[in-house]
Amino acid sequence: MxxxxxxxxxxxxxxxxxxxxxxxxxxxxxxxxxxxxxxxxxxxxxxxxxxxxxxxxxxxxxxxxxxxxxxxxxxxxxxxxxxxxxxxxxxxxxxxxxxxxxxxxxxxxxxxxxxxxxxxxxxxxxxxxxxxxxxxxxxxxxxxxxxxxxxxxxxxxxxxxxxxxxxxxxxxxxxxxxxxxxxxxxxxxxxxxxxxxRVPAVVAEPGPAFVRGRLRRTRELWLLAGVISGLFGLFNAFIAWIETVEDHLGNAGFGGPLVIALTLGGVTGAITVPGLAAKRDARRTVLIAIGVVQVVGLLAIAATGSRVILLVLAVIVGFFMMAALPVAFEWSEIHAGTANAASATAFLSILGNLGGVAFVLAPQLVLDSPRSVFILLAALSIPGVLAAVRLPQTPTPHCVALANTAASNH
Missing domain, CATH: 1.20.1250.20 (MFS general substrate transporter like domains)
Structure with a gap:
């Protein structure tokens, strides 16, 4: 151990x-x-x-x-x-x-x-x-x-x-x-x-808090992966299909501006939200709110045809959606410990990318009804919200998580 x-x-x-x-x-x-x-x-x-x-x-x-x-x-x-x-x-x-x-x-x-x-x-x-x-x-x-x-x-x-x-x-x-x-x-x-x-490290790094095989069996990392899957999936699907969807809606060439609006909002959200979430110890609340905004925002995008409103909604959805990534990554570092931080990040990236595949493939089923693409993506985002709801109120520190994992094996 x-x-x-x-x-x-x-x-x-x-x-x-x-x-x-x-x-x-x-x-x-x-x-x-x-x-x-x-x-x-x-x-x-x-x-x-x-x-x-x-x-x-x-x-x-x-x-x-x-x-x-x-x-x-x-x-x-x-x-x-x-x-x-x-x-x-x-x-x-x-x-x-x-x-x-x-x-x-x-x-x-x-x-x-x-x-x-x-x-x-x-x-x-x-x-x-x-x-x-x-x-x-x-x-x-x-x-x-x-x-x-x-x-x-x-x-x-x-x-x-x-x-x-x-x-x-x-x-x-x-x-x-x-x-x-x-x-x-x-x-x-x-x-x-x-x-x-070779700038020397400031924080000393002792032995790992987890045996790495046990790290992959912790419930919190799996729930965080569920949250991340929705983030990766929606972002990849938006980039992959927004031009096609807008073209079918008569807005040819408008997909690019929407991607830029989504990403500009995302950069702002990724910089501002995580620090506030950590300072107030409200990471779980923030992840839940992000998921809800993602679902509601997609439904709103499906309901409107105004280019101005679409751009505003893209900024809002991007602001909240992309803020989830650093919140989840920081949570994983607290949970896994510094010595296993990269392994925890890799775990989230693997499952996030795998789970996100559904977001990219599913819209092909409803491309003939372009507004349905956003409704489908909203539905696929719901499991990520449920995963955030099932997270503990605050991250379980690695020392506590280690004890819990060891106890579950006896």
């Missing part, structure tokens, strides 16, 4: 710790933007590659696939050999976009670069709770995790906003060159920070 973790401040907080977070946030933003490089201009990119639009879309699907397949090993390695594992991930997200430059108009090179990039993503993204836990106190971590979570959504914005003008001004070569530049810059900066600068 693992020992109970009792993390403490090991050294005086270095002035460079915010630089560490800034570099890591830039890597999260760049990796997200680069794997979505083709998404905003998929039809034109497909023509340039000489492949179908679906084949271009499959390039973006490699990221959630990698998070599922490489999630367990990335979480385990980050918990055991943090700097080495993160350095490998940083190198991969730097080199992947560069590979696509060999022949920007080749689907084969695009696929090769995308495989390398997305294979490195889990080894970077799953450090989102462990990285802050090394440099910030428990009181500071909710804010830092929120800022890092928002960096994912900034990456989505970069891809959505920059893609069309880049392609129109310089074709696929300029698009690929832009993403190679930000990928190499951010990945290299993170690699230097981890492997060369």
């Amino acid at each position: 693992g020992t109970v973790e009792s993390a403490h401040i090991a050294t005086r907080p270095p002035a460079t710790r915010w630089a560490v977070v800034a570099v890591y946030a830039a890597a999260l933003t760049a990796s997200t933007a680069t794997f979505l490089a083709y998404a905003a201009v998929a039809p034109r990119v497909g023509a340039a590659f000489g492949v179908s639009e679906a084949a271009v879309g499959n390039l973006a699907l490699l990221s959630p696939l990698s998070l599922v397949l490489l999630g367990p090993v990335s979480g385990r390695l980050l918990d055991r050999r943090f700097e080495t594992t993160l350095a490998v991930g940083a190198a991969m997200i730097a080199v992947g976009p560069l590979v696509r430059l060999v022949d920007p108009s080749s689907y084969g090179w695009a696929l090769a670069g995308q495989v390398l990039l997305t294979s490195g993503t889990p080894f970077v993204a799953n450090a989102i709770t462990k990285y802050p836990a090394r440099y910030f106190s428990a009181q500071e971590r909710p804010t830092v995790i929120a800022l890092l979570s928002a960096s994912f959504y900034v990456g989505v914005l970069v891809a959505a906003i920059a893609g069309p003008p880049l392609y129109e001004s310089g074709g696929i070569s300029r698009l690929v060159a832009f993403h190679a530049t930000i990928g190499v810059a951010a990945g290299t900066a993170l690699l230097i920070m981890v492997a060369v600068v």
Whole structure:
């Protein structure tokens, strides 16, 4: 049985710790933007590659696939050999976009670069709770995790906003060159920070609070995964189908602005809500409220045809929906302990991406009735609300959870 973790401040907080977070946030933003490089201009990119639009879309699907397949090993390695594992991930997200430059108009090179990039993503993204836990106190971590979570959504914005003008001004070569530049810059900066600068951790990291096999059997993590599934699923479904749905409703070209509105609201929510939830110890209440707003917001979107109202609703839904990610991640770090933080994050990412598949596949059944898509997504969001309701009032600290898990095995 693992020992109970009792993390403490090991050294005086270095002035460079915010630089560490800034570099890591830039890597999260760049990796997200680069794997979505083709998404905003998929039809034109497909023509340039000489492949179908679906084949271009499959390039973006490699990221959630990698998070599922490489999630367990990335979480385990980050918990055991943090700097080495993160350095490998940083190198991969730097080199992947560069590979696509060999022949920007080749689907084969695009696929090769995308495989390398997305294979490195889990080894970077799953450090989102462990990285802050090394440099910030428990009181500071909710804010830092929120800022890092928002960096994912900034990456989505970069891809959505920059893609069309880049392609129109310089074709696929300029698009690929832009993403190679930000990928190499951010990945290299993170690699230097981890492997060369090596800022010492502030918070001491003792032995794990859980034997990792038991970590996966804790009820709270499964409930958090249920909440996360709704978040991942709705966001992925919105990106995948909103253009098609709006086109069927006579609003051709309006899907892009709605995605931008959703993401802008999400960045704001991810930055502001989690800190307030932690400060007031209201994480469960916030997760329930987020789920309810998600359901009601989707039904409202289904009921209106006004573009202005749709944009407002997209901002509201995004604000609440994307705030759930950092709240759930911070909860998992409290529950699993610092030593197992990356494994807990990987667990949530795996189940979140798997559960979210239903959100992406289900709308195909009702595309002939486009407003029904939003009603269906609202219905699929209800289990996430129920999962939030079943969570304890406050996170169970890892020392208590360890005792409960041990007792249940006797």
